[in-house]
Amino acid sequence: MAQTLLHNAYLDACRQRGEPAWLLSRREEAWQVSAELPLPRPEKTSIDRWGLEKALPGAIPEDAVLPAMDGEASASLVTVNGFEQAAHMDPALAAQGVLLTSLDRAIAEHPDLIEPYLLSHLLEPDHLLAALHRTYLQGGHVLYVPAGVEIEMPLEIVSGLGYQDAYPHTLVVLARGARATLVHTELSVDDSTMRVNSAFEAFLGEGAFLRYAVVQKLGSQVRAFQPRLARLDRDAQIEWIVVQAGGGRVVTTNQTLLVGEGASAESYAVFLGAGDQILDFQTKMNHWASHTTSDMDSKGVMTDRAKGVYTGFTEIKKGAHGCASWQKEKTLMLSDDCRVDLIPALWIYDDDVQKAGHAAAAGQVNQEQLYYLMSRGIREKDALLLLVTGFLATILDRIPLPQVRDEIAKLAAETLSR
Amino acid sequence: MRPSLEIRDLHVSIDDKEILSGVNLTIQGGEVHAIMGPNGTGKSTLASTMMGHPRYQVTQGEILIDGENIVGMKPDERARRGLFLAMQYPQELSGVTTGNFLRTAVNSLHPEHPMPVLQFHKLLTEKMKLLDIEPNFAQRYLNEGFSGGEKKRNEILQMAVLAPRLAVLDEIDSGLDIDAVKIVANGVNTLLGENMGVMIITHYERILRYVRPHFVHILLGGKVAVSGGPELADELEARGYDWIKTEADPALAE
Known part of the structure; x- marks a missing residue:
């Protein structure tokens, strides 16, 4: 009951700060279904006692510690728990209509632009944490690149987390033919025992290209659930570079929906586990259209008593012809007490497959x-x-x-x- | 102080099989010793044991560097006492550049005086020139995709940069064409001096035409069967190894 009270107060606050009706109703709908949804159940990691479902977002202090920023990017955004602290944008990019801003600002200033995308792949949450993210999402980042705009220099987001449980959301939209590189660093700004239920969603229009490098180096006291998802239209390309190093207990999913013909995805991932870390890392490629390709190359290093699970998942839907997918994962074990499970999974429902396979190895x-x-x-x-x-x-x-x-x-x- | 290496009654086993059965040898700074012998006689075992390869168990005897027994020490501790082994089969390391590796090594050998980056580069460039190595070598991953000759040259480059007091060259000439042998030999000769003793382990006398040894030892059946001057190498070239088996130790001929 206490949760319901806090929940009502939170939604009231959202209403009072003038959130658009569509967002309020998305929150409300998610809250309605949340009661019936179970926690997600990764195959080898039980998160039942992590307490992620009890996380409630809160404010951060006015004098929040700022993560450091180096300033070589053409546009950059620094946030704490998703609240904007500093922003910089090359005026030439702004003139082309490029937007790199906090989620709050995007909701207030460009609601029509983000409405079709925000939370749209989570419209029907299939587990409790997805429903709660949708209910409580607070703060975050938006990158919007208009059609045909090609950005050479990397863009940068530095996302500090601390103080309170957090529900930051990162939304990337690359319209038709747009190209961008985004480097996103997530780090702890203090040593609070906090829970993070974040999400990343990217929408790539026809022929768009996104290189997304995400470096997660949160503190060991953080428990995090971090799904990331990209949806690719025809001939779009994504290159994931994922470094998953931090957090005490983390479940992360990096999923690419190849929904347009000829779309392709590459995923390069590193996961590092030390101390008593528990790290469940999943890469998923969903081939839903013909002639789509995916390539996953993941490397892990485990030491101390760390426990890791790596799942590489390839799905080729019936009717998606001529697809190619390859996955490769390799883990280096540095201690006797660490452990890793490598789970390559291929779900292939079409007979016309160009290539599909995997290679997995763990060694000293x-x-x-x-x-x-x-x-x-x-x-x-x-x-x-x-x-x-x-x-x-x-x-x-x-x-x-x-x-x-x-x-x-x-x-x-x-x-x-x- | 002139370096000294003394091997006393060294017995070495691999998986409980004895390979070396009482090797005795003394090397001083400024001296070049050649260790020769037919295949499978324990030459490389001697080299790997000196460097501390974990697979080789010393069951008896001592290896003294400047009077200190190094048996039981880890390879890096031996290196810090001035020992260097140019390996017969150098490892390939993807993702680690030759330059970065060598700088880490230099700074590990002299942790109290870390070498500034510029000074290191000057040293590296100078030694690469000495060994006729092209400048992009330092940026390449360590031995990855190197030809046999490049790997051997890299071993000598490492020796030149790390400036050991006692260098063991294990089959440094195998797989090299004659021009490469000359370059490697020239490198060794340039580094030779009072402050370095050298042990050249070789199956062929070819490299000894370019690096003249002061002493030649023939290893047979896990022991030094015969020792002599450089003329011994010439004799081997002319007569092969069989005469030693009968003349030096009739027991081995059976």
């Missing part, structure tokens, strides 16, 4: 390589770090902003040297 450090490095005077710890960064290089080298790339290398070093 190559002792001959370790010996070779140590024979040059390099201490075991440093040698391991060289081996790990080398192992991850094929994926980390793809991160568009060099300083973000270096950060990850540093993060891996810190993780290992603890």
Whole structure:
């Protein structure tokens, strides 16, 4: 009952700050169905006791700690729990109609632009956390690139999280033929024990191209549920670069719906688990149209007592002809007590498949390589770090902003040297 | 102080099978020793054991560097005492550039004086020139996709940059054409001096025409069967190994 009271107060506040009716009703509808929906049940990870369903969004203090920003991007946005703290935009991009702004501002200033997209893939939530995200979404980021606009330089979002449970939402819309690279870093600004129920949704129009690099390095006290989804129209392309390093207990899904013919998706992912981390990481490719292709390349490094689950999922629908999908996952195990489950899954319902397959392997450090490095005077710890960064290089080298790339290398070093 | 290496009554096993059965050898700075012998006689076992490869168990004896026994030490601790092994089969490491690897190594050997990046690059460029190595080498991933000759040259480059006190070259000449042998030999000769002792392990006497050894030892049946001067290598070239088996140790001929 207490939750209902808080819930009503929250919706009242949304109403009072003048949210459009369509958004209020999307919240209300989701709340109505939430009571009947179960928690999501990832195959190998039980989240029943994580308390994610009890998370309630709240305000952040006025003097919230700001995450650092480096300023090499052509447009950037800094938020804490999705609330805008700083924003910068190259005037030339603004003149072309490019929008990189907080969700609140987009709702207030461009409601018609985002209405067709916001939460549209979650219209019928199939589990409790999706319904709650829809009910409580608060703060976040919007990138809108109009038709035909091609942005060379990376755009950047730095998203700090802390203080309170948070429901940030990131919406990316690339209209027909648009091209953009977005680097999105998620980090903790304090050491609050908090719950995050975030979502990312991207809509790529015909022939659009998005390179989305997301670096999640939240603190170990954070519990997070982080679905990310992209929907691709005809001939659209997406390149995911996902670094999942932080958070104490995390379930994340990176899903691409290939709904237009000829659409293609590449996914390059790194997951790092240390300490007592529990990390459930899923990459999903849904081939719903003919001649769509997908390629997944994931690498994990696990140490200490960390527990990881990697699921690579490919679906080729009946009637989707001539599709190709390949998945590859490799995990390096650095300790005796860590553990990883690799679950490649192929659901193929069409007979006309160009290519579909997977390769999965988990292994220890190559002792001959370790010996070779140590024979040059390099201490075991440093040698391991060289081996790990080398192992991850094929994926980390793809991160568009060099300083973000270096950060990850540093993060891996810190993780290992603890 | 002139470096010294002393191997005393070294017995080594792999998986409980004895490979070396009492090797004795002393090398001082400024000296070049060649270790020769037919295949399967324990030459590479000796090299790997000296460097501390975990697969080789020392069951008896000592390896002393400047009087300190290094048996039981990890490979990196041995390297920090000045030992270097140019390996017969260098590992390939994807994602780690040769330059980054070498700088990590230099700074691991001298943690109290980390070398500034520019100084390191100067050193690296100078040594690459010495070994006739093209400049983009440092940016390539360590040994990945290298030809056999490039890998061996990379081993000598590492030796040149790390400046060890005792260098063991394990079959550094195998798989090299004669021009590459000359370049490698030239590199070794340039680095030679009072402050470095060298052990060249080889199956062929070819490289010894370009790096003249002061001493030649023939390893047979896990022991040094014969030791002599450079003329011993010439004799091997002329007569092969069989005469040693009968003359030096009749027991081995059976």
